[in-house]
Amino acid sequence: MSGHRPSSRDKILAAASELADIVGPGNLSLDAVAQRAGVSKGGLLYNFPTKAKLMQALVQDYLKSFEDALAAEAAKRGDTTKNSLTAYIELSARECEQKQPSAAGVLAALAEDPDFLNPVRDFKRQLLDRLKSETTDTAKLMVAFLVIEGLRSMKLFDMDILHDDERNMALTYLLAEAAST
Amino acid sequence: MSGHRPSSRDKILAAASELADIVGPGNLSLDAVAQRAGVSKGGLLYNFPTKAKLMQALVQDYLKSFEDALAAEAAKRGDTTKNSLTAYIELSARECEQKQPSAAGVLAALAEDPDFLNPVRDFKRQLLDRLKSETTDTAKLMVAFLVIEGLRSMKLFDMDILHDDERNMALTYLLAEAAST
DNA sequence: TTGACAATACCGTCCAGACGGTACAGTAAG
């Protein structure tokens, strides 16, 4: 079900994200995506019959890879459901450090039509509910969740406002609070 | 210096923001903006000689109105510089409740070219530095700042994920921490 | 006072190019 060799589909998705990052979220054209992916335009439209479908796939792809990373992080430590908040925090912290161009694809989808973000909304709400069922102090959960959301939005907008120590301060504070629950 | 009657310029800016919210950030056209503002396209181009200039103005406008609101909030309570974090938190909290369509204009600017957000980055960094100089506990400041950033990004993306009580929990937590400093 | 001119604040039209998408013939692999 997963683990293909780099298919055309994957190359197109990657090319679209990279391009969105280069030309700006609202200036993504099918011709340019096809060219960057090393695929003809006909080939692109064979895989994604319409631009909207491409955008949906971009969002789905982003969500899927995040989901996988979260599951991997939870598996890496003990599967005790109790510390999945800690897993979420640490995963997000690590993601802040590195590049993740796939986020640019999400912005492209947003630019095209904000409704493409509906799956993201659903995903986040589900995640929050899961976290909620596993923690006792809801106020602290909300703070942690929102801090990460803030960090994530900064990354999305390429706003490298925070110094490393500033970010770490917030993160260690969160981790300490999460551990004491 | 301020307090004009609704000039063409202002009508255009407002129309652009509203339209961005309706048609999606990446689908903002000059023709549509002109029409909605009740101005001819030539008239629009007179006020904003290029689309890029419009976008810049949209961002500037957004920043300015936020700055004004923050100053007004600080003035409303005592001008003691100590509690400007509290002012920031409460202002942001109130803004979460209400509609503020001007944010859609910022997304339109982002869609066109992410560099248009540079002024936002500068503004936020300045704000953070000011807050930093007025508080003792930097870790708690960072948490508060990032929580608000998270709230703000959700509003921007129209992600009404949080229930009112969830949001209030985070906010009252923040206010309590800010007061105890 | 008046006539000449200029600046301001627009209007309405036009155009070259880019875009999403279609159509279709061909092809190489399995």
Next chain:
DNA sequence: CTTACTGTACCGTCTGGACGGTATTGTCAA
């Protein structure tokens, strides 16, 4: 024969922006 494309040609639409015009108001010398 089907799948997964390639390549080319094309269509209708939309877009940013250039351009020429116009009404109003102001300025200022004679």
